[in-house]
Structures are given as structure tokens and as C-alpha cells.
Amino acid sequence: MHSLSLREKVVAGLACGAAAMACAALAAAQPAAAVVEPSAEKQRMIDLGIEHGTAWDLYRYFQEQAGGGDTLTWDRIPDWTGIWTREASPFVWDPDQTEGTLPTAKLTPEYERRLLEKLARVAQGIEYDPLSGCNPAGMPRWLVEPFLREFVVTPQQTWLINEMMNEVRRIYTDGRGHPPPEDAYPLWEGDSIGFWDGDRLVIHTSQMREGQYQRLQPDYSEEVEVVEVWYKSADDTMIADVWVYDPPALVEPWYTRQVYKKLSNDDKSLRIRYWHCSENPNNIVIQTEEGTSDFADFTFTDADDRPADAENRREAP
Amino acid sequence: MTRKILIGAIAGLLTAAAFAHHSAVMFDDQTEITVTGVVKEFQYTNPHSWLLVDVTEEDGTVTTWGFEAEGPSTLMRAGIRRSDFAPGTKVTITGNPMRDGRPAALWVRAVREDGKEFDPREGFAIR
Numbered sequence: 001m002h003s004l005s006l007r008e009k010v011v012a013g014l015a016c017g018a019a020a021m022a023c024a025a026l027a028a029a030q031p032a033a034a035v036v037e038p039s040a041e042k043q044r045m046i047d048l049g050i051e052h053g054t055a056w057d058l059y060r061y062f063q064e065q066a067g068g069g070d071t072l073t074w075d076r077i078p079d080w081t082g083i084w085t086r087e088a089s090p091f092v093w094d095p096d097q098t099e100g101t102l103p104t105a106k107l108t109p110e111y112e113r114r115l116l117e118k119l120a121r122v123a124q125g126i127e128y129d130p131l132s133g134c135n136p137a138g139m140p141r142w143l144v145e146p147f148l149r150e151f152v153v154t155p156q157q158t159w160l161i162n163e164m165m166n167e168v169r170r171i172y173t174d175g176r177g178h179p180p181p182e183d184a185y186p187l188w189e190g191d192s193i194g195f196w197d198g199d200r201l202v203i204h205t206s207q208m209r210e211g212q213y214q215r216l217q218p219d220y221s222e223e224v225e226v227v228e229v230w231y232k233s234a235d236d237t238m239i240a241d242v243w244v245y246d247p248p249a250l251v252e253p254w255y256t257r258q259v260y261k262k263l264s265n266d267d268k269s270l271r272i273r274y275w276h277c278s279e280n281p282n283n284i285v286i287q288t289e290e291g292t293s294d295f296a297d298f299t300f301t302d303a304d305d306r307p308a309d310a311e312n313r314r315e316a317p
Numbered sequence: 318m319t320r321k322i323l324i325g326a327i328a329g330l331l332t333a334a335a336f337a338h339h340s341a342v343m344f345d346d347q348t349e350i351t352v353t354g355v356v357k358e359f360q361y362t363n364p365h366s367w368l369l370v371d372v373t374e375e376d377g378t379v380t381t382w383g384f385e386a387e388g389p390s391t392l393m394r395a396g397i398r399r400s401d402f403a404p405g406t407k408v409t410i411t412g413n414p415m416r417d418g419r420p421a422a423l424w425v426r427a428v429r430e431d432g433k434e435f436d437p438r439e440g441f442a443i444r
Contacts, residue, residue, distance in 0.1 A: 085443065087443060122342075125342045127340035127342050128340065129338070129340055131339070132338050132339040132340070134338070147388075163390060261443045263394070263443065264444055270390060270393060270394070271390075273390070275363045275364070276363060279362050279363065280362040280363075280365070280367065282360065282365075282367050282383060282385075283338070283362070283364055283365050283367075285339040292340070292342055292343075293339050293340040293342055293343055294343050294417070295415075300357075300367075300369050300382075300383050301380075301381060301383070301419055301421070
């Protein structure tokens with residue numbers, strides 16, 4: 001058998017499941033998991049992203065197509081009420097990514113290396129998520145987090161809310177632009193401006209922090225910019241067509257369709273509450289010296305129950 | 318009360334359990350542990366809830382086990398309310414145990430003394 005590259009080992013490990021690298025060599029001899037080819041509609045959207053060199057170019061294209069775009073009035077607000085959640089698994093950014101395959105992004109060599117090394121570490125049981133230190137997900141990761149969402153539309157702003165860490169994205173649709181570049185600084189949710197094209201909300205977001213699309217997904221850089229087109233395709237279905245531009249990480253824009261479903265809530269029991277990440281000491285997660293996750297001391301058991309290497313741990317940033 | 322522990326290999330599942338804010342690598346997802354005991358406290362909190370169960374060992378000592386699940390809104394979607402596990406409730410509960418041997422596990426399913434079953438992962442079903 002030939003010597004496996006890191007990519008071959010990781011792909012083989014994905015086919016084995018979560019604790020996988022041990023069987024990677026064996027799995028490499030098996031047929032690779034099938035990668036789903038984009039549908040014609042998806043390919044058209046991918047091409048649309050490629051045809052526009054930057055996120056801003058694509059946003060401006062949509063704006064021209066919309067005749068400059070609309071500003072809503074109170075008597076013409078689309079009904080986006082309800083409690084919503086993302087349809088796809090939170091572990092994938094692209095809902096079309098099938099089990100046992102790599103994310104569908106076209107990555108630069110540097111960011112592919114980072115992804116493969118991360119997946120190799122996870123397969124060895126070494127994983128730490130910045131969320132464990134009670135950081136928010138931030139944009140664009142915000143798009144794929146699970147849990148409850150609300151979408152609040154007003155003429156001047158639309159608030160896109162995810163309950164986890166109380167993350168609210170404010171989309172300004174009153175005609176304002178982004179802050180001047182000299183005043184821009186990285187923000188957890190970025191700075192979002194938008195316009196309405198009928199009942200479709202078109203958004204351009206910039207000024208985001210670097211991060212990861214999700215735990216088993218690639219990283220994005222501080223240069224990331226996102227264009228989204230949000231609309232309701234059925235009473236219980238919200239669509240967000242998303243193009244991510246990130247020259248350091250992506251060789252071409254990463255187009256995906258994110259789908260959110262309205263949850264039945266007839267008894268009104270589902271309500272978004274304030275999310276206090278550190279209210280329960282049993283949820284404090286630390287990063288070990290080897291870089292993986294572990295719980296700090298529990299309140300319900302003795303510190304003596306901890307393994308001998310407890311003193312080698314350090315607090316999460 | 319007799320402590321009952323059943324450990325067996327299970328198929329690995331890439332589920333959304335314990336998703337909220339940390340990796341699940343500290344749990345052994347290939348092993349299940351089952352204990353029977355009495356609810357000490359149901360910590361119905363974000364980002365994770367903890368069901369604390371007092372389990373009496375054969376020698377009479379009591380160990381408090383913690384079973385982790387998602388936060389309140391996901392538990393509500395799974396039909397698991399805070400009142401379902403009032404202190405004193407007898408329960409048999411199964412989870413993926415921590416690898417380091419501490420008495421804690423990722424809550425997989427629970428059966429109350431009245432026979433009602435509770436699967437917190439149902440909270441991710443869309444309906």
C-alpha cells in the first residue's frame with residue numbers, strides 16, 4: 001500500500017466514524033464516500049458567485065437587479081414571525097455535505113492544511129471549541145448553529161436572532177452604508193446592511209472576526225465577507241442563499257443554501273430566554289495541555305475524582 | 318437501592334447531543350452506562366442541563382451521578398420539563414460515561430419509575 005497523504009488519511013478516517021484514525025489505512029482501501037455533485041440550480045448560484053469578484057460586487061449586482069432596492073413600510077412587512085431552527089445537522093456548513101466526505105469549500109492550500117490537521121486531531125480525540133469559553137459563535141458561523149431563532153422585521157432594521165449566547169444580528173435597511181474603512185474593526189456579528197427586493201432581504205456583511213464555520217469545518221479569516229438573500233419559500237420554511245468570500249481561505253466563493261424551519265408551538269411553550277453561558281459551574285469547560293476539552297471540577301462530586309493530571313490543565317481563554 | 322451498571326459497546330453515532338458549547342470527546346461514545354437512583358436535583362440551565370441522581374452502592378454509600386443534556390429549550394422540544402424530574406423521583410438512566418472515570422455521563426435516555434421514557438436528543442427533531 002502506498003504511503004497515505006494527510007488528506008487521504010483524513011478522508012479515510014471520516015469513513016470510519018468519529019474515533020477513526022486507527023482504521024484509516026484499512027478504510028483507504030475501500031471506495032471513498034460519494035460526493036454529491038451540485039444540482040443545476042446550485043451550480044447556477046455557484047457560478048453567480050464566481051462571476052462577481054467580491055462580495056460587494058455581488059451585492060451591488062443584486063441591488064441593480066432590484067432597481068436599487070426597496071425600503072419597507074409598516075403596511076408591507078413580510079410575516080417572518082414564529083420560532084425557527086436550522087434544518088440541517090449543525091455539524092455541516094453545506095447541507096449537501098454527505099457523511100464521510102470533506103466540506104464542500106474550495107480551500108486554499110493553507111486553509112486546507114489547517115482543516116485536515118484539525119480533523120486529524122479530532123480523530124485522535126483532541127478537540128476544543130472556542131464556544132467552550134463562552135464565546136459567541138459569531139458570523140458567519142451564526143448561520144449554522146442549532147437552537148431557537150426569531151426573525152424580527154421592521155422598516156428600518158431586521159433583527160436575526162439566535163438564542164445561543166443571545167446573538168442578535170442587526171441588518172440595517174434604512175439606506176446607510178458600512179462604517180468608513182478607517183473606523184472598521186472586527187466584530188462578532190460583523191456589520192450588516194441590506195435592502196428589500198420584494199419580500200427578499202439582501203444582506204452584505206463585513207467586519208467579521210476570524211473563526212471556524214463549525215467544529216469539523218474549515219476556518220475563515222478576518223477578510224471574510226458574506227452576501228445573503230433571505231426569503232420565505234413556504235409558511236414553515238425560510239431560505240437563506242449564502243455566498244462567502246474569503247480570499248485567504250477560499251479560492252472561489254462558497255455558496256450554500258441554508259434552510260430554517262418554523263417549529264410548531266401551539267401551546268406557546270417555546271420562548272427564547274436569556275442565555276447565560278456560565279450560570280452553572282458544572283458547565284465550565286477547560287482546555288488541557290494537549291489541547292482537548294475537559295470539564296472543570298463538578299459541584300456534585302469530589303475533586304479527588306479527577307485524574308492525576310488535573311494540575312496540568314489551564315483555564316480556557 | 319441496588320446500583321445497576323450495564324456497560325456495552327454501542328454503535329458510534331455522530332449526533333447533535335451535547336452540542337451546545339463543547340466537544341463531546343470527554344465522553345466515551347462507544348460505551349453506555351446505566352444506573353438506577355433517585356433524583357437529587359435537575360439543573361435546568363444553559364448551555365447544558367444536568368440531572369443529578371443519587372445512586373446507592375451495594376456497601377450503602379451514595380454516589381451522585383451527573384447526566385448532561387442540552388439546555389432548557391431543547392429539552393422542552395424533547396418534552397422534558399423541569400417538573401418531570403422533581404427531587405426524589407426514582408429513575409433508571411443511561412448515558413455515555415466520561416473517559417476519566419468521574420461519575421458523569423452524557424444523558425442518552427431515562428426511564429422513570431412510572432415507565433415513562435425520556436430521550437433528550439428528541440429535542441433536535443423538527444416538528
